[in-house]
Amino acid sequence: MSPRTASSDPASRHGDPGEGATQATPGGDGNGTSPKGKSVEMVVITGHSGAGKSEAIAAFEDGGYFCVDNLPPRMIGALGELFSFDGSGVERAAVVTDVRGGEYFDDLIAVLGELRGSALDLKVLFLEADEETLLHRYKETRRRHPLARSGRIVDGVREDRSMLAPLRELADVVIDTTDLTGGALRRRIATELIGREREENQLALTLLTFGFKNGPPRDADLTLDVRFLPNPYYNQRLRPMTGQDAEVVQYVESGTQAGEFYGRLMPLLEFLVPAYVAEGKQHLTIAVGCTGGRHRSITVADRIAREIGVRDDVKLRVVHRDLDIA
Numbered sequence: 001m002s003p004r005t006a007s008s009d010p011a012s013r014h015g016d017p018g019e020g021a022t023q024a025t026p027g028g029d030g031n032g033t034s035p036k037g038k039s040v041e042m043v044v045i046t047g048h049s050g051a052g053k054s055e056a057i058a059a060f061e062d063g064g065y066f067c068v069d070n071l072p073p074r075m076i077g078a079l080g081e082l083f084s085f086d087g088s089g090v091e092r093a094a095v096v097t098d099v100r101g102g103e104y105f106d107d108l109i110a111v112l113g114e115l116r117g118s119a120l121d122l123k124v125l126f127l128e129a130d131e132e133t134l135l136h137r138y139k140e141t142r143r144r145h146p147l148a149r150s151g152r153i154v155d156g157v158r159e160d161r162s163m164l165a166p167l168r169e170l171a172d173v174v175i176d177t178t179d180l181t182g183g184a185l186r187r188r189i190a191t192e193l194i195g196r197e198r199e200e201n202q203l204a205l206t207l208l209t210f211g212f213k214n215g216p217p218r219d220a221d222l223t224l225d226v227r228f229l230p231n232p233y234y235n236q237r238l239r240p241m242t243g244q245d246a247e248v249v250q251y252v253e254s255g256t257q258a259g260e261f262y263g264r265l266m267p268l269l270e271f272l273v274p275a276y277v278a279e280g281k282q283h284l285t286i287a288v289g290c291t292g293g294r295h296r297s298i299t300v301a302d303r304i305a306r307e308i309g310v311r312d313d314v315k316l317r318v319v320h321r322d323l324d325i326a
Helices: 053-062 073-085 099-116 131-141 153-170 180-193 246-252 255-281 296-308
Strands: 004-007 041-048 066-068 093-096 122-130 173-176 203-211 222-225 283-290 313-320
Touching: 041 053, 041 073, 041 099, 041 153, 053 066, 053 093, 053 122, 053 180, 073 093, 073 099, 099 122, 099 153, 122 153, 131 153, 173 180, 180 255, 203 255, 203 296, 246 296, 255 283, 255 296, 283 296, 296 313
Parallel strands: 004 173, 041 093, 041 122, 066 093, 122 173, 203 283, 203 313, 222 283
Antiparallel strands: none
16 A cells, blocks of 8 residues: 655654564454454654654654553553553554664564554554664754764764665655654644644744742743833823723823834744744743833733734633732
């Protein structure tokens, strides 16, 4: 069967199978069939070492799958049988198996044949990348290739590719991660293989206002200091109000500074947000600070929220940390 090829996403970790014999598993009938119980979806992740199997298993884990890394092939069938029992609590599982499995790796092709004849809903995901990319990744991380016995990474990459060629032909989905980042691979798996809804793949963006006098937040990815804007605190009538009151907003945004600031800030955010989304970033916190955290920071954060909140690739949350602090 020819694999369904997918390309243009990041890499993940793990992978590499082989061939061999199979054996009956607990509760089965001796020929690989599953005992009575529920149907379980199982994804076996394999492929070239360095092609991105770790990113792939992370994506499945984020998607609610029960995940096992570096599992010897002979144990995959037994694990699937156990999951099939009603009391297991597992409905979706993902397993990474590769050349790190040593001699057990030779059994993988035979095990996959058994599983396809069982009650498991089996899918094999094969990750690959070109030789130059794999060499670059290993040199960048300075990790040892599991098959580079002579010490030359290129020898390990080539042996890996040759060994896995038969397995690639058995894959249901093949993803070439040559031009993919890790975040792009995770996002692609989430949308194409796991089937998460669009809302679940949005960037969770938090606009967090604060007062510098109360200390800056520790979890901010970006921090904006807006203390250069007119300060309503020094207006006796406006002091008790907050940045959510129309009079305070008008005061803060009076003059030319606010307009020039927004004119530079909004295009920057319009550039950054989709860039973060494309990279696969899941969470982004933008902190906006003024002296007390009750006037200018709130006005600016609310303006940002109105501009960015209309994007369909963002799930927005606004938190006014120091609003109720006297």
